[in-house]
Amino acid sequence: MSHKIKVGDNYEYEFSFTQEDVEAFARLSGDNNPVHLDPEFASKTIFKQPIIHGFLSASVFSKVLGTDFPGHGCIYLKQSMDFLRPMYVNLKYKAKFTVEEINEARHQAIIKTIVLDLEKCKTTISGSATVMHKERL
Numbered sequence: 001m002s003h004k005i006k007v008g009d010n011y012e013y014e015f016s017f018t019q020e021d022v023e024a025f026a027r028l029s030g031d032n033n034p035v036h037l038d039p040e041f042a043s044k045t046i047f048k049q050p051i052i053h054g055f056l057s058a059s060v061f062s063k064v065l066g067t068d069f070p071g072h073g074c075i076y077l078k079q080s081m082d083f084l085r086p087m088y089v090n091l092k093y094k095a096k097f098t099v100e101e102i103n104e105a106r107h108q109a110i111i112k113t114i115v116l117d118l119e120k121c122k123t124t125i126s127g128s129a130t131v132m133h134k135e136r137l
Contacts, residue, residue, distance in 0.1 A: 005109065005136050011069035011097045014118070015060055017052055019089045025056040051086040058125055060095045061113050065129060069097055070109070070136035077108065081127035085117065092118040100128070107137045 026032050031053055034041035042050040058081055065074050087093065094116045101110040108130060115125040131137075 003136075005070055005099055005102070007099050007102055009099045011064065013060065013064050013068065013095045013097075014092060015095065016092050017056060017087075017089055019050070022050070022052055022056065022089060025053055029053070029055070031055075047086050049088065051088060054081075054083045054125075057083075057087045057093075057115065058127075060093075060115065061097075061127075061129060064095055064097060065111070065131055070131065070133045073133055073135060075132040076129065077132055078130035079113070079127060081113075081125055083125055085122055085124040087115070087117070087124050093124065094118055097129075102137055104137065106132070107134050108132045109137050 022036055026037055035045055035047065036050055036053055039050055042048070058079075061079060062076060065076060066072070096114050096116065098112040099109055100112050102108070111129045111131060113125070113127045113129050114123050116122065117124050
């Protein structure tokens with residue numbers, strides 16, 4: 001993409017995570033909470049099975065904003081997030097991005113960021129990102 005983005009522009013990205021991804025994130029982050037890694041422990045929780053780390057789930061926002069929309073050169077300034085529902089390995093999700101505001105003088109935008117569980121059609125993460133991009137905003 002080389003054109004400037006405008007209010008109302010949107011982007012979607014489908015993804016999923018494996019248990020191997022969860023284990024790698026646990027090693028990198030140091031978050032080895034058994035709710036993510038131990039099926040026996042997780043079976044006794046309200047989730048009944050291991051769940052994906054919230055920040056691994058939300059890492060899709062960084063991937064898309066930095067590589068696809070607005071893309072290379074994007075600087076992440078702020079992210080708010082509400083984790084609304086658990087996410088599980090090997091399920092399909094869709095991240096959706098919608099440009100809500102642009103400050104052309106500062107080359108900044110506020111972009112709505114959500115993740116949808118494609119099987120249940122329910123929002124799992126809802127938030128907003130503030131980004132800067134010299135060429136695209």
